[in-house]
Amino acid sequence: MSTVTTTAATPEQLIADCRERIDALDDRIIGLIQERMAVSAVIQEARIGAGGRRVHLSREMEVLSHFSDALGKPGTALAMTLLELCRGRV
Numbered sequence: 001m002s003t004v005t006t007t008a009a010t011p012e013q014l015i016a017d018c019r020e021r022i023d024a025l026d027d028r029i030i031g032l033i034q035e036r037m038a039v040s041a042v043i044q045e046a047r048i049g050a051g052g053r054r055v056h057l058s059r060e061m062e063v064l065s066h067f068s069d070a071l072g073k074p075g076t077a078l079a080m081t082l083l084e085l086c087r088g089r090v
């Protein structure tokens, strides 16, 4: 977990500063998700073009484990949402 430093003089200022940082982080997270969706689409199109299926279950298990190892049970839910964004509903 990274450290958060602030020079805020009041609780109100601290909250405003931190919310600004959260909004900026959320923008970056959204950008990364959009980048992930584009990369995932390249893989899926290549697989379908080669006669395969959109979904690759064993790879999805690896993605789910990656997130749950790092973030616990909510990480699994997050990975499932990411996978749905990247390949649609199954």
Ligand SMILES: O=C(O)C(=O)C[C@]1(C(=O)O)C=C[C@@H](O)C=C1
Residues within 6 Å of the ligand: 040, 043, 044, 054, 055, 056, 057, 059, 060, 063, 082, 083, 086, 087
């Ligand atoms: O890694 C793959 O083979 C992908 O197609 C990418 C991806 C993903 O977004 O992580 C998407 C669909 C598959 O079911 C598995 C994983």
